[in-house]
Amino acid sequence: MKDVAALSGVSIKSVSRVVNNEPHVSEDIESRVRGAIDQLGFHPDARAGSLRRSGGVKSEAIGFVVSSIANPFAAAINRGVEKVATERGMAVVASSTDDDPDREESAVYALLRRRVDGLILATVCNSHGYLLSEHQYGTPLVFVGREPSGVEADAVVSDYAVGAGAATKHLVQQGHRRIVFLGIGPDSQSARECQGGFRSAIRQSGVPASETPLITDLHDEHDAERRTIRLLTSHSPPTAIFSSQSVVTVGALRALQQLGLQHPVALVGFDDLPLADLTDPGVTVIAQHPYSIGTQAATRLFARMDGDNESAQTVVIPTTLIPRGSGEIPPQF
Amino acid sequence: MKDVAALSGVSIKSVSRVVNNEPHVSEDIESRVRGAIDQLGFHPDARAGSLRRSGGVKSEAIGFVVSSIANPFAAAINRGVEKVATERGMAVVASSTDDDPDREESAVYALLRRRVDGLILATVCNSHGYLLSEHQYGTPLVFVGREPSGVEADAVVSDYAVGAGAATKHLVQQGHRRIVFLGIGPDSQSARECQGGFRSAIRQSGVPASETPLITDLHDEHDAERRTIRLLTSHSPPTAIFSSQSVVTVGALRALQQLGLQHPVALVGFDDLPLADLTDPGVTVIAQHPYSIGTQAATRLFARMDGDNESAQTVVIPTTLIPRGSGEIPPQF
DNA sequence: GTGAAAGCGCTAACAT
DNA sequence: ATGTTAGCGCTTTCAC
Numbered sequence A, B: 001m002k003d004v005a006a007l008s009g010v011s012i013k014s015v016s017r018v019v020n021n022e023p024h025v026s027e028d029i030e031s032r033v034r035g036a037i038d039q040l041g042f043h044p045d046a047r048a049g050s051l052r053r054s055g056g057v058k059s060e061a062i063g064f065v066v067s068s069i070a071n072p073f074a075a076a077i078n079r080g081v082e083k084v085a086t087e088r089g090m091a092v093v094a095s096s097t098d099d100d101p102d103r104e105e106s107a108v109y110a111l112l113r114r115r116v117d118g119l120i121l122a123t124v125c126n127s128h129g130y131l132l133s134e135h136q137y138g139t140p141l142v143f144v145g146r147e148p149s150g151v152e153a154d155a156v157v158s159d160y161a162v163g164a165g166a167a168t169k170h171l172v173q174q175g176h177r178r179i180v181f182l183g184i185g186p187d188s189q190s191a192r193e194c195q196g197g198f199r200s201a202i203r204q205s206g207v208p209a210s211e212t213p214l215i216t217d218l219h220d221e222h223d224a225e226r227r228t229i230r231l232l233t234s235h236s237p238p239t240a241i242f243s244s245q246s247v248v249t250v251g252a253l254r255a256l257q258q259l260g261l262q263h264p265v266a267l268v269g270f271d272d273l274p275l276a277d278l279t280d281p282g283v284t285v286i287a288q289h290p291y292s293i294g295t296q297a298a299t300r301l302f303a304r305m306d307g308d309n310e311s312a313q314t315v316v317i318p319t320t321l322i323p324r325g326s327g328e329i330p331p332q333f
Numbered sequence C: 001g002t003g004a005a006a007g008c009g010c011t012a013a014c015a016t
Numbered sequence D: 001a002t003g004t005t006a007g008c009g010c011t012t013t014c015a016c
Helices: A002-008 A012-019 A027-040 A046-053 A072-087 A101-113 A129-137 A160-173 A189-205 A221-232 A246-259 A290-305 B002-008 B012-019 B027-040 B046-053 B072-087 B101-113 B129-137 B160-173 B189-205 B221-232 B246-259 B290-305
Strands: A061-066 A091-096 A119-122 A141-144 A154-158 A179-184 A214-218 A240-243 A266-270 A284-287 A314-317 A320-322 B061-066 B091-096 B119-122 B141-144 B154-158 B179-184 B214-218 B240-243 B266-270 B284-287 B314-317 B320-322
Touching (some): A002 A012, A012 A027, A061 A101, A072 A091, A072 A119, A072 A290, A072 B072, A072 B091, A091 B072, A091 B091, A101 A119, A101 A129, A119 A290, A129 A141, A141 A290, A154 A160, A154 A189, A154 A290, A160 A179, A160 A189, A160 A240, A160 A266, A160 A284, A179 A221, A179 A246, A189 A214, A214 A221, A240 A246, A246 A266, A290 A314, B002 B012, B002 B027, B012 B027, B061 B101, B072 B290, B101 B129, B119 B290, B129 B141, B141 B290, B154 B160, B154 B189, B154 B290, B160 B179, B160 B189, B160 B240, B160 B266, B160 B320, B179 B189, B179 B246, B189 B214, B214 B221, B240 B246, B246 B266
Parallel strands (some): A061 A091, A061 A119, A119 A141, A141 A154, A154 A314, A179 A214, A179 A240, A240 A266, B061 B091, B061 B119, B119 B141, B141 B154, B179 B240, B266 B284
Antiparallel strands (some): A284 A320, B284 B320
16 A cells, blocks of 8 residues: 555555545546556555454454365355345354364464454354354354254244154144154254244144154264164054154165165155255155245344344245155055 | 463463463462463454464365355365364365356465455466466465466366266266267367367267267256257257256256157266266266365365475376166167 | 554545 | 644564
């Protein structure tokens, strides 16, 4: 900037005025400065600007902490966040943690050192205590996919209970009674709410709970596959499956295909799957809307940054039932 | 930092030394400073540090410019980049452009204002001229998925030609002769190389070119579907399809399912698809390795940042043929 | 081993 | 309409 000032023969402050489109600049100076800027290939230093601008407390960037940025669901949230951030000229710095609490903490600290103006957290870790002081100190926080524990902050979540309920009622409507609930452990808010939605839909349908086992301790996709096979080959197999996570849905799909039972046994999964309409049959799902979750989370964050001091609120994004075939199979045995 | 110094009764410089783990600090001061840091919840300001540290030219961050961060392929690259960057304590700032050249340019300028130490570009836009001056000025550049035009810079790409050749030979080995090439337009480096790989494999196999039509101007998934249907219902339909982009593969899959021809007609797609093993039949693909592409691109970038002055080089990442069924179908008519 | 002073690139506040 | 000065939070340089 000093160089630009020297080249155009004006003060450094005039260059600053031109760069920031401030008023009270003569045409003459403006054009000379712009000429020098082009000639030198000058770009103003956003860090130095933000350092001075607000006592060093703003960086025009927000942080996004997530299990893995490569997860399509997380990537869609990221895109939503980015969209809203870009509209405000803000950058998004994303950090993957692989659900390792230590890495989550160090990622957050790294972002804090960069003085991000706010933090969006899409993690499953349980201890957010370390965030407390930062949050009180003024860094806005928005949680995504779960409500925070140990901190009072905004959250944006899918309507797990209603979604799981809709899936369950859908299966009951096809005539199913022996519906199994498949979920991954350990306990999390979304898992609990899915179970709650399932249970209350079952209760409302008058189906005895004894016919609807809940398996809530699955470990991963392979475990889901194994357990599904065991269930389907038992003496009283379910006629329908509700899977509450996409990993589990994929495992269940594999199990059904392996046993050749994909046509007689119904399946509805929570969370959409790519190419789910190209399998045979297509997979009926309760779709979440990760892009909306991202835009809403960012909107909430910016509201806080703009001084919203209301007490913490949770935005609930509705889900959508997408019938594709697997959920519309009537009971066969 | 001033506050920490005041609280612990030492100079601001001593705090700086402790924070940066510099030597020549007494145990006494170190512990007093660390106590004050904890008490105040102090985090050093990375921007201010980097501003002074190297004359303001380094930010400990790199930029990643991409069509859309929500694209699973791009997200996997991003993850690879992030992994290598995190190992060096660098942040990754990603920017989606939706393949709009204007947005690409403004995204790059926004990153330059943040003084990113380097740029990884995974875009399809053709004019990189605007990057020339920046690159000459010293900002390292690495292109991903394509080699640059108008700038001399490193690139990391998949082995399109060899991959397409492998797919083609695979189909020829099953006995196919009437193999159609399906590709998206407009022209791009990867598209051209895929075509080249296909053509030379056909030539080597002794199949007359007249039996292997090349369709290279598809517009999108729906267009691919429409054109595939037209091909398969023509008087001399292909017995096998090679699709050179995942969008096209999905369109072709839809067409095959719609016509009920997924079992008699063979299909190999370039680029892997999620859940491609759960369709019926599974989709045989030439898989790219986006995570490796990301790590290699970041490695190249850091090498340049560390002073590597060799002339621009292109890293070629091999592809992998994954047989899943659709590519192993022999010709039926 | 410790600290004071200068300055990174920029902008706020106050001249002129 | 333009320029000067001080200082954002930190590190560098150099003195003690």
